[in-house]
Every structure is written in structure tokens, then in C-alpha cells.
Amino acid sequence: MRPALTFRFIHTADLHLDSPLVSLALRDRDLAERLGVASRAALSAIVDLCLAEQVDALLIAGDLWDGSQASAKTPGMLKAELRRLDAAGIRCFIIRGNHDAISKVTRELDPPPNTVVFGARAKTHRFEAGGHEIAVHGLSFADPHAPQSLLPLYPVAVAGAFNIGMMHTSLNGAEGHDIYAPCSLAELDAFSYDYWALGHIHRRAEYHGRAAVVMAGIPQGRDIGEAGPASVTMGTLSDAGF
Template sequence: MPFRFVHTADLHLDSPLRSLALKNPELAELVRGATRTALARIVDLCLAESVDALLIAGDLYDGSQTSMNTALYLSSELRRLEAAGIGVFLIRGNHDSQSAMTRELTFPANVHVFAGRAKPVRAKALGNGREVHIHGISFANPHAPDSLLPSFHPPVADAVNIGMLHTSLAGTPGHDPYAPTSVAELARHGFDYWALGHVHLRQVHSESPLIVMPGMPQGRDINEAGPKTVTLVTVGDDGVLGHLEHQIGQAVFERVTIDLSGAQDWRQMLERVGETLASLRNQAGADHLILRVALTGTTPLAWKLRRDPDFLLAEITNLAAGLNGCWVEKIDIDCRGIDAGTALSGPDPVEELASLIRTDVLASHAFRQEAGAVLDELLLQLPRELRESLAGDEQAAGRLAEAMALAGSDDVLAYLHGGDAEGDR
């Protein structure tokens, strides 16, 4: 008989909202509950596939915010697996080590939590008698600057060996270094499968041995866009491993860019946006599609779009609402007006001012210094982790200041353009 298991990581149960753009209370509630739905769907998959085990490679919780309600929900789901005779193997990641649940929650008997240096656990014997052993190392502290690989036992002889490790590998943009190691080092250790966690993007790093970072099963904001999955692994009686990706996420975040070039009026703009949203919704495999819409292109509507962004958001949100499970969390406007003189009988003073701002003011050394100083003051009001994400170095800070200045000047120019926004439509 083969050994089959589901490999997941980074559920971040009951993670607080990370997107300030989720102003829609109904959408906000959906995102809040999505991590719980992901866990329930993972358990459903385990039951439907009659697997032998569920492997959770760290960050089951989301740090110190976790409540006892989270613990009760988790326990109820794990008991569903216990009733079906399905084992759960769990390691603690950096977020788990910050959670009180790590110290207080008593798991059902089917759950094995690996410690800092634990012996391998026999999970099953294959049809030919060859045993499957699972190894794992948990984080004791929120930070693990050194490799944990030396703490693993060597492979059990004449057995299938599966290792569980929460690691940033050699480093990934947007992720702090945790238990750093390399794919080559993992391969040399001699295990047949490495069940990794920590990086939220799925990647199969090696087929032999099989080394999988499953990604997270549910995205929480636009920076965790795309379908989210878990990995179903089968260890055959001959020891050969196969793997399949299964989509789990209830809600999928996506970015979409819509070119409005040639759109002459408000109705044409809405028609183009509506067609794009409908196409994306038809292609989405998740229950809910949450979009960040970027409007680009050269159109006489450019200033009108900027002049009344709240009305624009309401209009496009209404389009999405008619598509059953389609949401718009934010609209970015990057349209440009038609050059002065090409479609007008004479020079447009606001267009001339816009050109002056872009070519002279924003590019000047004095302005860049002033903008940088204002940005530095604003960044000091933010938590360190968010500061690093927005402006981790001098070049990133400069790009952010430039983008903010350009967006702000365009918003001001939109109002200077005049015209009654309601009448223009």
C-alpha cells in the first residue's frame, strides 16, 4: 500500500487584515474568515483522498494575535482527521513561536509536534514492508539566523525519509532569512522528500529528491496574489514519489491592467472595464475574485477619472457586484490626457502646467531633497517591518517619493482641469 499525504504550510490562521484598501465591510469579513475556510478545505481534501497524513510545515498561527477561538476552531478540524485515522505532523515556524497557543493548546492524539531536535517518527509501512519515517525541526524562537539542517538526524536506513523544515532557503525577496540553507544542501542530506514552509509562493525546487515549497493555501492581500494551493504527495510501494497541486483558496487576489486608450466617454470606459472583469471572473477557479484594477492609456477621460475617484470606485464596484463573487479592493489611475494642441484648438494651460511639473519641478534636485525629507518623516511613523517593505534602501525610498509626488501632482491637476465631473459623464 502506498503512503499518501497532503503537504501545506503558512496558513496564518485568523491573520488580521493586512490591506487598508479593504473598505468594504462585507469584503473585509470574507478575507478575515478565508484562512479558516482554507483549513476546512484542506481537511476536506484529506478526507476525500483518504490520505494517511497531513504535514503542516510551520506558521499554522499568525503570531501573538491568535485567540482561544482560533484554538477551538483548529482543534475541531483536527478532530475530524483523528476520527478518520489520519495523522497530523506539525513543525512550528517563526510566527508559531510567538503564539500563546504554542504553549497552551493540547492537540488531539493524532497530532505529532516536532521539537527542536526530535527523533524521526515512523508513519507507515509500504506494501513491501519498507517503512516511511518523518523528521522535523520546530522553531523555539521567532528568529533562526543559522541553518537547522545540522540538527536533523541522518536518514533511516532502507526507509523512505521525509523532512519538514520552515526555511527561507538561500533568501527570497520580501522574506527575512530564517533557517537559511540551500537546495543542494538539502539534497545531500539524503531524504527522499523535503516538506518546506515559510515562502508564500509555491515552487518545486527539485524532483529528485523531491523538494517542495507549497506556498500558502490562502492569500491575505494583493501582495499574495494568484491561486493558492496545497500539495498531495504519493509514495508508491516502489518508493517513487508523485505530487499533485490542489487549489484551496476561497478568495484569490489578482492585479489587472485595463488600457483605456481610445475611450472617449464615461460609458465607453465602463463597457471596457466591464468586459475585462467578466472575462477574468469566468477564468477564476476560486469562489471569490478580489481585484486591484489599474487604468492606463491615453484618453480624454484621464482628468475626469482622477477628479472623482470615489465615484469611479463605486461605478466599477457595481459592475463587479453583478458578476457573483467578484470584488474590487482598489483602483489605481495611471492614465494620461491627450497632448495639448493635438485635440484642442489652442494650448491647454493645465496641460502646459502638467508638462512643466513633470519635466522641471519633479526632476529638480531641490524638490527631490524636500520630498525625501517628507517621506522620511512619514516612514518614521510606521512599524519597522512596514518601513523595510516600502523603502528598504535609498533607491527604493527615492522611487517611492517620486511615485507619490507624481500621483499627488496628477490629482491636483485633475481638479485644476475644471469641468463638472457629473456633467462630464
């Protein structure tokens, strides 16, 4: 049952639809077939969860697509899943990361009315849900390379609203990995938003300061290095707070 007078959302990232698994296909055809559809199956499972939990919004914080080599099945499947959300009145907000930057994945998504795909210029979408004013701020990577912090490009918080920022970022970075839109937890926390919906790092992490800052982690592992449980994050805003 959906709790009354709440705003609820599910936050995910890094689905990497159609991540290539070529080497596996050579060894075990059955396993390769199951893994080949795993990223799409994960998206369907997340949409099922959104419907079952009757959330107000689904946030996808970058790298929804693995890259430009998307299978011919993916656009139709993605559209069908977004339509299932739309039919239930559930909003979907999507930003693009380094794998699916605007310059890289150019195939038109043609989203249903309740889906917002952010462009390279930061925008704010405002709506009301469960008696709460909500503002979702986001921007997409224009190119796969984002060596500078994107934080200065984000709009100021909307007064009186619950402010959510969506960002694809490597945070302070990790040894041996390229840096994408670097910024620190402290900078995000100080930015005056209430929730940061982050993507990029494939391991879930949450930080609670003034704001809740959450790295979603992957919902589905892509290779043997990403074994073990995976997850999405559900947030609830009630009159008692977040």
C-alpha cells in the same frame, strides 16, 4: 478511490490563521468578514481534501498561526479540524515557523492522539502506511529568529524507510527579506531524505534531484499582493516509487 499499497500525504504551510486584516475592515465590512475567516476556511478545505482523498498524513510546515494574537475562536476550531483527521485515522505533523515560534505562540493546542507537534529538538516519528515504512523528521523554531542553518540538527535518514524532512526555511534568502534557517537546495538534496516538506516562502516551488524538495506556498492569500491561485501539494509513494 484510494489506490492500494500507497502512502499518500498532503503538504501545506503558511496558513497564518488569524492574519490581521484591520485596514480592510474599515472600508468594506462584508469583505472584511469573509477575509477574516478565510484562513480558517482554507484549513477546513484542506481537511476536507485529506478526507476525500483518504491520505495517510497531513504535513503543516510552519506558520500555521500568524502570531500570538489568535482569535478566541481559533484554538477550538483547530482542535475540531484535527479531530476530524484523527477520527479518519489520518496523522497530522506540525512544525512551527517564525510567526508561530514556541516562544511566541504559547497557547496549549492539546492535540488529538494522531497529531504530532514537533518541539525545538529534532525528532523522528516512524510508522507504516500502505506497506511502506515512513519516517517523518522535524523540528520547530524555538524563537522567531533563526539566523543559522537548522539542517545539522536533523536526524540521519532511517535505512529502508521513506524519509520526510519538515523544515521552515527561507532557503538562500531573497533580497530585502530576513533570513530564516538558511540552507541551499543542494544541501537539502544531499541530506539523504526522500522528500523535504518546506514552508515559509509564500510561492509554491518544487525541485527534483535525488530528493523531491517542495516549498508548499500559501493555500490562501493574505492581502492584495497574494492574489491568484493558491495550492497544497499531494505526494504518492507506490511500489513503483515516489
